[in-house]
Amino acid sequence: MVVFACAGCGAVLTARVARVALPDHSGQKYGHDLLPGLLEPGTYAVDPGDGRPWRPWKPAPEEHGVRLLTYCISGPPNRIGIAPGDVRGTVFIPDRLGGCCCGWDGQYGPNLACATCGCPVATRVDDCGFWQVVWLEPEAVRPVSVDGPVQRVIDWTELPSTPPVDPCGYWSPQWEAAVAVALAHLLAVSGGQRVSVPEGPVAEVFRRAIDSLLPPGPPERHLVLAGPGLSAPITDIALVPRHPQTGEVWPCNTPAEDQ
Structure with missing residues (x-):
């Protein structure tokens, strides 16, 4: 079992979790309803990703002096996904809470900061059509081994x-x-x-x-x-x-x- 701690100040940011395989439906957008969690409580998974950094899309053409700049996020490789209820010691970053409809989709980058030192550490995704998950930034956190029951591998x-x-x-x-x-x-x-x-x-x-x-x-x-x-x-x-x-x-x- 591990907990994940802030790489900057060492504050604990999660409950105890055990690693599982990344589900095939990770990253899937489905319908327009609120979906359940991507992962079970007490577990985490690592997404190898595609390695593309968070960057703006090509800006839309200017019209009437207004220029729209939209963003996408594929995330860095090896982001750590956990159930939203397993997050500890974080606060929202107000200017990064963009979403599409009923929640946050993570398109503006990390939207959770360490409550102790203020460093951006994770991205919560819970908008309609997305599997609810919190993605910990791999460079912003570190795993810490803790005592706890060993997860039984189901036959x-x-x-x-x-x-x-x-x-x-x-x-x-x-x-x-x-x-x-x-x-x-x-x-x-x-x-x-x-x-x-x-x-x-x-x-x-x-x-x-x-x-x-x-x-x-x-x-x-x-x-x-x-x-x-x-x-x-x-x-x-x-x-x-x-x-x-x-x-x-x-x-x-x-x-x-x-x-």
Whole structure:
């Protein structure tokens, strides 16, 4: 277990947290409703990011003597995401609380400062359509090991499941993001060759993209499902689950695409 402390003054800024894998839906914008937290309380995840710094977009043309300068934030690499309720000892930075509708979207950079020394340390994101999270700036904080119970790694067979479709017939946003990640990996590992997929939900979500993006003709590669309770022989490409705590993929002795 660790807490994160201000790199400037050493003040503790979080509750005790344990590391988990970064969810596939991190960074996803979905709909216009308030979404729940990206991470469970007591956990944190690290986003490797794309390395692009926070910088202004190209300024809009001047009209009537007014120039609009808008900003975007992709964030530095290795930002640390935590649940908003795990934040301690911070205050809002008033001139960085920009948002779109019902909250803050983080587009103006760090909007939380250390309450002790005033250094910007984190960005809270909770606007509608965004998964609620606080991103700690990697250069502004440091981890401090603390005593506490070791997080139990849940066995594969005990992991909770999320239905792909809700009772109203709408796709789960978590599933939409996970399917997109898995599809990108499948296309990459295919080497540009036609891939057959098993009938059922996998075919429903993958086949249209395969038909559009891979060459027509008989399949040269074959995808099978692997994971808890599945025993199909794996001879080519396996679609396997990824453990939400550790990030490890289901073990199999073949090139595998994790999900």
